Amino acid sequence: MLNFKIHTATCIGNSSNCIYPNEVLVSDRDSFIKAISFDHVCGSFNGSYRSKDNFIKSDCIPMDCDNDHSDDPDDWVTPFDVALAFPGVCFFASYSRNHMKDKAGKSARPRFHVYFPIEEIKDADEYADYKVQIQAKFPYFDDNALDAARFIYGTSNPEVELYEGDLTVTDYLGRRKFEDLPILGSQIQEGSRNSTLSHFAGIILKRYGKSEKAKKAFLEESEKCNPPLDREELSLIWKSAISFYENISKQKGYIPPDEYKKVSWEKPLPFTGEKMPDFPIEALPKALRNYAIAVGKSTQTPVDMAAVGVLATVSACMKNLYKVEGKADWHEPTNIYSVIIAEPSERKSAVISLVIKPVDEYIKKYNQIHKVEFEMSKVIKQRLENKKNSLLSQSKKKGEDKTASEFNDEIRSVVEELVNFTESKPLKVYVDDTTTEKLTESLAENNNAISIISSEGGIFDVISGTYSSKVNIDVFLKAYSGENISVDRIMRNSIYVENACLSILLSVQPVVIGELMRNKKFRHRGLTARFLYTTPQSFVGKRTLESECISKDVYREYKELIDNILMEEKTGNTQIIKLSEKAKELLKEYFDWVEQKLVGEFTMYSDWLGKLVGNTLRIAGILARSSVIKKDVGDALLEEDSPIVIDEEVFSNACKIGKYFLVHAVNAYGDMGVRSDFKAALMVLEKLKEKELVNITRREVMRLCRWVGSAEEAQSILDNLEDYGYIRLSEIDPAEKMRNGRPKNVVYSINPSVLSE
Structure with a gap:
C-alpha cells in the first residue's frame, strides 16, 4: 500500500x-x-x-x-x-x-x-x-x-x-467507467447480472459469513437474472466473492462488524492532561521570592499564583517609567498582561488581595498626605475656569471698543494658564471594574499609565461586547505595545494618550478562558497572544485549618520594594534598561530557540509564541528593577543611582519564566487541562470503582449519582466515558421503545482496567 x-x-x-x-x-x-x-x-x-x-x-x-x-x-x-x-x-x-x-x-x-x-x-x-x-x-x-x-x-x-x-x-x-449500482428488484437484466450478483454476494457474506445460509440466499437472488446465468458462471461469482472475503478477513487487525463487542479492551485515555510545570520560584529576586512563598503557605495555594501576582504587581508599579533595550532599535516596555486560571474555591481572591496589599497601603497613605493639595488644585482650576467664563461673558461688550486688544491679551493669558495647568489628583495605580471608554480616560488622567487588577474576569465580558455592541478593543492592543491612543467624542473633549501603558492581572475560572479562546476576534487581532497564562495545580482537598502566617520581615521587605518603585516619578524621558554583553548573547540564543519553535511543534501557537521574546525582555526588566532599592526617589537627596542593567543571571532567570509561561499557554489554548464536563465523568468513574460494576446504564448513573440532574446530563457523561475508552456499547434491545432515536436504556460494558486502577 x-x-x-x-x-x-x-x-x-x-x-x-x-x-x-x-x-x-x-x-x-x-x-x-x-x-x-x-x-x-x-x-x-x-x-x-x-x-x-x-x-x-x-x-x-x-x-x-x-x-x-x-x-x-x-x-x-x-x-x-x-x-x-x-x-x-x-x-x-x-x-x-x-x-x-x-x-x-x-x-x-x-x-x-x-x-x-x-x-x-x-x-x-x-x-x-x-x-x-x-x-x-x-x-x-x-x-x-x-x-x-x-x-x-x-x-x-x-x-x-x-x-x-x-x-x-x-x-x-x-x-473503468463507473456506473450506479442496479436496483435490486424483481429481475436482474442482462448486462448487470455479474456485477449485481457479485455485490450481493459480498453483502450476504458480510451478514452471514461463509455459511450454507449465505450460499442459499445467493442462489435465490440469482434466480432473478433474466436470462438466467448458468451454474458454472454462478459458481465462479460465488468462489470469487468467497476468495475476496477470506483475504479481507485474514488481514491483520480486521474486525467483522458484528464482532465489535468481542474486541479486547485498550487502555483508556486520561481525562486530565499532563501536570503543568511549577513556577521556577528560584528565578525571582529575593524580596519577590520570599513573599510569593509566604503567600502560598499562608493561603495554602500553589506558589504559581503569588509568583505571577508579584510579577504583575511590580509591573503595575513600574508604569511607563522604564523600557528594556533588546537592541538599538528595539525597546520593550515593562507592562505585562497576566492571567491566573483556577476553579472556584481555589482562593484566587485571597492571593490577589495579598500581592497588592502594599500598593493599597501606599495609595491610601499618599492620598491622605496630599488631600489638601488635591483640593487646592481643584479650587485653582475652578478659579481659572470661572475667570475664563467671566471674560467670555464680557466679550460682546468689549469686542468692538478700543480696549479689545487689552481684552484679548487678558483672556489669552487666562487660557494659557488654564491649558498649562496640571491638576493634582489622587494617586490611582489600578482599576478593577471598568469599561473601554473609562479605561482610556483613566490612562489620560494618570500620566498615560494604569493597570487592571481583578480577581474576576469581568473585563472579558466588557471587551467581548456582553454589555454593549459598540466595543473597541484597540485600547487593550495599543496600551500593551505603548502606542498612542486618540479618541474623538461627540459633545465632549477628545482624549489623547501618548505612549499608553496598561498592565493587567486577572484571576479567572477555566470557563472564562475557554470563552476567551473561542472568540475569533480576540485571537485574530492578537489579544489572546498578549497574555501570560498560568494554570496552577489544585490544592483543594489537601488544605488544613492552620497555616503558616506571613512574617513581618518578609512583608516589610516586599513592601519596601513596592514603595520604592511607587515613589519614582517620571521627570523626563523613559529610563532605558540595557543588557550586559553576556545577557545579549543569551538573548540571541533564546531568540533562535523561539524562532525554531515557530516553525516546529508549536506552529499553531505562533501568535502567542511570536510575542514570547518580547514578553521575556519585559520580565527581565521587572526582575532587574526588583533586584535593587533605589536611593534617588521620593524626597531623598542622596547620591545618584547607577543605571539598572540586566546581567546574565537576570536574563537567564527571565528565560526560565518565559519557558514556564509557554507550557501554560499551550494548555490555555487547548482544553484547559480538565474540562468542566470531564469532572462529572471523573466523579462517575469513582462511583463505578466504588460499586465494582461491570455494566452501567443511563438510569443507573442517575440512581448512583444523585447530583446528575437529567437524563441528558447522564447521557453526556456516558458519551465522554465512551469516547475516552472507559466504557463501550454492550447491547441494545431492538424491541425497546425508542425515544428521540435512542433506546431507553442502553447497556454499556465497563473497561476492566477501571476497576483495577
Whole structure:
C-alpha cells in the first residue's frame, strides 16, 4: 500500500480550529491510529491553515459515511462494502467518534471514514472532482463532504481496518467507467447480472459469513437474472466473492462488524492532561521570592499564583517609567498582561488581595498626605475656569471698543494658564471594574499609565461586547505595545494618550478562558497572544485549618520594594534598561530557540509564541528593577543611582519564566487541562470503582449519582466515558421503545482496567 500523509491538530473535537501543523506519515496500522487520534486533514495548506484557497497538495482522499440513506439496518453499509464496490483498490478505514451512536436525530448505526491513498495532487479542483466521482460510484458517502478542505474529527481509541489492493482509487476511476449500482428488484437484466450478483454476494457474506445460509440466499437472488446465468458462471461469482472475503478477513487487525463487542479492551485515555510545570520560584529576586512563598503557605495555594501576582504587581508599579533595550532599535516596555486560571474555591481572591496589599497601603497613605493639595488644585482650576467664563461673558461688550486688544491679551493669558495647568489628583495605580471608554480616560488622567487588577474576569465580558455592541478593543492592543491612543467624542473633549501603558492581572475560572479562546476576534487581532497564562495545580482537598502566617520581615521587605518603585516619578524621558554583553548573547540564543519553535511543534501557537521574546525582555526588566532599592526617589537627596542593567543571571532567570509561561499557554489554548464536563465523568468513574460494576446504564448513573440532574446530563457523561475508552456499547434491545432515536436504556460494558486502577 502507498504511504500517505495526514496533518493533525493538537486537539480533539474542536470545530473552530483551522490550524493543522503536525505531519504524520502513514505507513502502517500504528501510524494510521496515531494520526487519526487527533482532529486532522488529508492535505497540506499554506501556513497550516485549512481552507480551499490555501490548498497545496494531498496524497490521500478521505470519504465520510454516516449511513443516513436508510433507517433499515439491512441497508447499512460498512467498509467491506466499499471494498466490494472498488475491487482491488487499497484503503484504510476508521470508525468515527459517533459510530453506533445517535446523531442528528438518527439512531445508532455504523459510521466510518475511508482513506484512499493516491498519487500526489496539487490542484484543489481536481482533488475535489475525484471525491465527486468516488461518491457517484458509492453514493452512500456523504455528498456534503466533497470539498478539498474537509477536516475529520479525531477519535479516541480508534477502530481501524486495512484493505490491501494493487490499485489506487484514481487508477480504478481511470480504468473503468463507473456506473450506479442496479436496483435490486424483481429481475436482474442482462448486462448487470455479474456485477449485481457479485455485490450481493459480498453483502450476504458480510451478514452471514461463509455459511450454507449465505450460499442459499445467493442462489435465490440469482434466480432473478433474466436470462438466467448458468451454474458454472454462478459458481465462479460465488468462489470469487468467497476468495475476496477470506483475504479481507485474514488481514491483520480486521474486525467483522458484528464482532465489535468481542474486541479486547485498550487502555483508556486520561481525562486530565499532563501536570503543568511549577513556577521556577528560584528565578525571582529575593524580596519577590520570599513573599510569593509566604503567600502560598499562608493561603495554602500553589506558589504559581503569588509568583505571577508579584510579577504583575511590580509591573503595575513600574508604569511607563522604564523600557528594556533588546537592541538599538528595539525597546520593550515593562507592562505585562497576566492571567491566573483556577476553579472556584481555589482562593484566587485571597492571593490577589495579598500581592497588592502594599500598593493599597501606599495609595491610601499618599492620598491622605496630599488631600489638601488635591483640593487646592481643584479650587485653582475652578478659579481659572470661572475667570475664563467671566471674560467670555464680557466679550460682546468689549469686542468692538478700543480696549479689545487689552481684552484679548487678558483672556489669552487666562487660557494659557488654564491649558498649562496640571491638576493634582489622587494617586490611582489600578482599576478593577471598568469599561473601554473609562479605561482610556483613566490612562489620560494618570500620566498615560494604569493597570487592571481583578480577581474576576469581568473585563472579558466588557471587551467581548456582553454589555454593549459598540466595543473597541484597540485600547487593550495599543496600551500593551505603548502606542498612542486618540479618541474623538461627540459633545465632549477628545482624549489623547501618548505612549499608553496598561498592565493587567486577572484571576479567572477555566470557563472564562475557554470563552476567551473561542472568540475569533480576540485571537485574530492578537489579544489572546498578549497574555501570560498560568494554570496552577489544585490544592483543594489537601488544605488544613492552620497555616503558616506571613512574617513581618518578609512583608516589610516586599513592601519596601513596592514603595520604592511607587515613589519614582517620571521627570523626563523613559529610563532605558540595557543588557550586559553576556545577557545579549543569551538573548540571541533564546531568540533562535523561539524562532525554531515557530516553525516546529508549536506552529499553531505562533501568535502567542511570536510575542514570547518580547514578553521575556519585559520580565527581565521587572526582575532587574526588583533586584535593587533605589536611593534617588521620593524626597531623598542622596547620591545618584547607577543605571539598572540586566546581567546574565537576570536574563537567564527571565528565560526560565518565559519557558514556564509557554507550557501554560499551550494548555490555555487547548482544553484547559480538565474540562468542566470531564469532572462529572471523573466523579462517575469513582462511583463505578466504588460499586465494582461491570455494566452501567443511563438510569443507573442517575440512581448512583444523585447530583446528575437529567437524563441528558447522564447521557453526556456516558458519551465522554465512551469516547475516552472507559466504557463501550454492550447491547441494545431492538424491541425497546425508542425515544428521540435512542433506546431507553442502553447497556454499556465497563473497561476492566477501571476497576483495577
